[in-house]
Amino acid sequence: MNSIVVRISGSLRKLTRGKTEIELTVAGNIADCVIKLEEQFPGMREKICDEEGEIRGAVNIYVNGDNVRSLQGLATTLKAEDEVDILPAFAAA
């Protein structure tokens, strides 16, 4: 089991009640991470993933600074002490 830190940004913080960093124990990959977040913060999965279960185009997930879209997407594996950023697009002027 891996202990990772997940940084939550923007509108997603409404679901975490303002909490910016979440420490999670995750078994495998980004998909597991999203499931864990959904357990703690209901509604998170729908904000991150679309109806097909893919990461929404207006949300980026980074592992140690790399976008998982250029890795293995939701199947991107996680290891202990990885830092995950979940960043929705900021639109305000």
Add this chain to the structure above:
Amino acid sequence: MRHEFPGRAWERRNPEPLNCYYIDMITRKEREKYDRQIRIDGLGTEGQEKLKQARVLIAGVGGRGSPLAVYLAIAGVGNLRIVDNDEVSLSNLNRQPLYGAEDIGRKKTEAAELRLQKLNPDIKVEAVFETITEETVSQLADGCDLILDAVDNFPARYVLNNAAIKKGVPFLYGGIYGLEGTMTTIIPRKTACLRCIFPDPPPSEIFPVLGSTAGILGCIQAMEAIKYIVGIGDLMTNRLLIFDGFSMKFREVRVESDPQCPDCSPSAGS
């Protein structure tokens, strides 16, 4: 990324060899006015002349557009084209310091032009009250060396992103939410474009915004624009800057071009 200036539009207006052209282009008054920034390593009189000759499109004069326009104006960027389709409202005044209560109901472009010309009468401000669309953007960006994003929605950003790709001029993206903000510098065909970074727009909503967040990001965009025009420093290319005012931290993530990008990939045909 190290970059090369001048851009194509600048070269068109300034065909003479640079060392010859700079002679007498900065007046004594301007030399005194901009003295503190002329002293910056790498900027100097030549950099000030580049600023004077530059023409930039500021898309939106709201939260970020206000500080962006102000800091480019007082730095002596010679030609500011400001575009907005909105009028000043009471709820703008927490974050848009170009305007005061007396401006409520006025076109933002008109009020902003007056304010900017007061701040620096030596520059030219073109105020255009217009909506940024696929039909209008080409003319709005015509002749500009740089496109600066200060709009409040992604559909307009994608239009600007496409115009930047087609015209081959840089596009500085910025966005804020509450006490947070992001920005990156897009150099067409060399870096990831906005569509590569965010393939789809976020849902439309009324966003929470603190004025100082808009100020911080607007100032960062202004600094990046000045660096690009002058040709100093490293640009925020292929990196996304993330500012979090809650924790008062800056961090960055890497961004990469999407080989399948519908806007900027070779197969996009832009």
